[in-house]
Amino acid sequence: MADLQHIALTTKPTAQISYTFHPATTTTPSSTTPPPLLIFLNGLGLPQASWFATIAKLQESTTPLPALLTYDRYGQGATTDRDPADEGAEDPTHGHDCLAVVRDLRQLITQIANDKLNVKPEEIDSIPLILVANSIGCALARLYAQTYPRTVAGLVLLDSVLANSDFVSIFPDPDAEDFSATSLPEGITADAIRTARENIARIFHPSVGSKEGLSRKNLAALLPDSDGPVLTGPDGKGPFVTVVGHDFDTFAKESAKMSGGRGEELTKAYANPYWHRYNQGLVKITGEEGRGKGPVIAEGAGHFIQKDRPDLVAGEVLEVLKKVL
Structure with missing residues (x-):
């Protein structure tokens, strides 16, 4: 495993960013010069170290690999x-918001490419990027590809944040005028839903900030749809996109633990179907x-798929790499 560097x-010379860089294990044909760069984008919950097991699996493969980059955002x-x-x-x-993070990522790629790949800043857009992301990292990957079109050749999106949702509205509002308790699934009560909405609002609502200072307040405005906008890759066509979702049962159990032992049935009834529909949109x-795949269900994995199933993530990444390289 590569050592942490700084x-x-x-653009922000007073602060240091931690990263790892793995040189490519192959040379690329002259037609794809400069060589591709594979970048791992963290969610809010886990740092770059969460990708190390996936990278180890990739390095066990006999498939030639491009240069790999992980990093931790500020804070x-x-x-x-x-x-x-x-x-x-x-x-x-x-x-700061996700667009600020995207601008920082652009600058990081520019400097790493110059230092490690001998690609001058004015040639930065010629590097085909493959972005592997989890949670809010998926929103960052999409925003990067939108902001800098024709730069992203492949995307592997692992249990993307529900960018256009406040998370609370996934569940019906038992206090709404048109609410009917008779419409509830068997075993689910209005009180249980009310409690779930309150708990989720405290943890996941976009008004809740983050330790690193990354705000989600405007994320729904930045990415209002899961199935658009359509992205453009380096060849003028859409990038190769693989969407992976959590295991429904595993995620329900995780959610129940987070809520003190309650909520497994609610997750199965409301959150899982909502998330799956969102992922179906992402493929588009x-x-x-022929360039979209999924949603693939990561059996045995909760929200942090790279932690629970690094083998599956490595396999999906290798599949995209074979299409891009």
Whole structure:
């Protein structure tokens, strides 16, 4: 495993970002110069270290690999420095949004490509990127591909954040005028739903900030649909997109633990179907017949699929790499 390194973005020279870089294990044909770069994008819950088991699985394969990059965002994991742009923020837990993270990622790629791949900054858009992401990292991957079209050749999206949802509205509102208790699934009560909505609002509502200062307040406006906008890859076609979702039973059990032993039935009845429909939409962002795959269900995995099933993640990444390389 590569050692942790640190870099200061030239746009934010007072702070250091922790990253790992693995050189490519193969040379690429001259037609695909500069070589591809595979980047892992964290969610809010787990740092770059969560990808190390997947990378180890990739390195066990005989398939030639492009250069690999992991990193921790400001205030996350091994990056102890906060985002300098958040200094003086009225609410430090909502210091910056996903677009700010995307701009930082762009700068990081520019500097890493220059230092490690001998690609000049003015040639940065010629590097085919493969983005492997979990949770809010999937939203970041989509926003990067939208903001910098024709740069992302492949996406592996692992249990994407429900970017257009407040999470609470997944469940019916038992206090709404048109609510009918007779419509509830067997064994689920209005009180149980009310409690679930309250618990979820405290933890997952976009108004809840994050320790790193990344705000989700405007995420629904940035990504209002799961199936669009359609993305454009380096060849003018849609990127190869693989969407992986959590195991329904495993996720329900995880949710129950988070809520003190309650909520497994609610997750199965409401959250799992909602998430699956969202993932079905995500497959369509490629806009190209035959370039989308999924949703693949990661058996035995909860929300953090790379932690629970690094073998499956590595397999899906290798499949995308074979299409891109």
